[in-house]
Amino acid sequence: MEMMDSFRHKGMRQRLVQELIGKGIKDKHVLEAIGKVPRHLFLDSSFVSFAYQDKAFPIAAGQTISQPYTVGLQSQLLNVKQGDLILEVGTGSGYQAAVLIQMGVKLFSIERQKELYVRSNNLLKQIGYRGRFFLGDGYEGLPSFAPFDKIIVTAGAPFIPEKLLLQMKIGGIMVIPVGDKQQTMMRIKRLTEDDFEQEQVGQCAFVPMLKGTVN
Template sequence: MMRKDSFRHIGMRTRLVEELRRKRITDERVLEAIGRVPRHLFLESSFIKFAYQDKAFPIGAGQTISQPYTVALQSQLLEVKAGEKILEVGTGSGYQAAVLIEMGVKLFSIERQGELYQRSVRLLRELGYQGRFYLGDGYEGLAAQAPFDKIIITAGAPVIPRNLLMQLKVGGMMVIPFGDKKQVLMRIIRINEDEFEQEEIEECAFVPMLNGVVGK
């Protein structure tokens, strides 16, 4: 299937980047990545004309594609450096994965919904985004691939998963939406083998992080 990225789409992305600047996204590498990723291709066709609005949209299987501001903020909080090994928990639409890959990371991404996993991995590969994608339980992470420089979680976790904390290298960082009914975006840094430092950033709203794998 041919997927198009027109001059019109590029212009819409340019306007989106300027909107994110006004919302205090200051990391130029994040803004450049968002300016390159064709977000409209990650949406259901009925939403394409809204693709570059700063809004979240449904993508099926009870999930959403995060609003660009959320993707930009989480990416900025990660303080991404090219070549870093990053675990993404919740591949979802694949949009956040594409932004991180554009920033030059070695991405490992895990998704629990079989339907989303198949669709997103197919799209990402079709668009040339190279990462390592897994169908599995995000609460378990990818112990065999650990440790990671950074971990990004794209669903609201009612508890901070200890399995994931243990997969961070010392000095590594996790960005996680924490909470059940009320969520706050947090940044957690592993100080040493046993200690972690937490910082609350701002209130947020994500779909819940769930256990187990659905579909194959």
Template sequence: MDTFRHKGLRNRLVQEIAQKGITCNKVLRAIGNVPRHMFFESSFIQFAYQDKAFPIGAGQTISQPFTVAFQTQLLNIKRGDRILEVGTGSGYQAAVLVEMGAKVFSIERQRELYLKSSKLLPQMGYQLSFFLGDGYKGLPQFAPFDGIIITAGAPDIPEELLLQLAIGASMIIPVGRKTQTMIRVTRVSETEFSQEDFGKFEFVPMLKGVVK
């Protein structure tokens, strides 16, 4: 249930992340529309609208709202864009992408999280395509994508994913082992890519294989 109190807390969260540097109105509107408390167990709902990451089980976290907004802003999403999300996790980032009008393909390696999010998001009214699989391999059968977003820290940039970008499309990926640098890689041509760095972040590690 989404109450007036929840909406008020979301408005305050939107103001907070705007003050931290999120300037895209479409992103702020999406954060303001997604009921983040519905991704939490009822006993932890008081943490839902703090600008903090929070454990969700299976050694994973629901990302900090600022981080979700920051990565989403870097993607420059247009309505109808086909976006590959690597690491469904709680499903919160995917909901924000759908809220912005993207056609989302989300892949998760942990069956527990895949089952939970693939049930929860449709119940909330968010329609997207869910896949259980290895994020390092992406979804080549659905490529090329208009954008790729990685929600875990990768030790390096996976070449297989770069090749699933459309020409002119970007991948947003945190790269590094203990702390990560947020990187936007843009496919300039069939063989050329450009790279921009956007500061330090901390993510759970991006792992290979599928946990069943």
């Protein structure tokens, strides 16, 4: 795969950033990261010319690379701080992971499909994005590395997984789409050992969050 990131690509990214500002993404660190991550490298070659449109596109294993607006929104809702310990559930293409790593976080990411896990892990290493990547069941999280400052779920969960809630630090934030065919984006803050505050942010559509792993 040719790892080209040309002036043309950079210009297209800046136009995408302006489009996201127009749609309400305000966090300058999120916008800077989206302006730097070469999204075209995460797409199947047949879609590369569309890489900087604000749209989701198919990737391997019947999954999609998230719409840039969605990546921007979820990242903004996380209120990311440099050095945050973040758990991502659903590595997928690796694009959301790259945006978070670009923002200076310590990222732990879990993917259930081996094909995607291998592909995204290799690509992120090739282009210089270092995180910790795991093949596993997102519903279980990564208890041995918990507690996390933030948790981001990039698939539609039919319910909020309790095991993930308990892997958040007190004061931590989880951003998760909840629902079946259509989801509601939820922002959950852990207030105490037992108390959580939930906020509904709007409607969205993600591929479903499934249990187990796939070889």
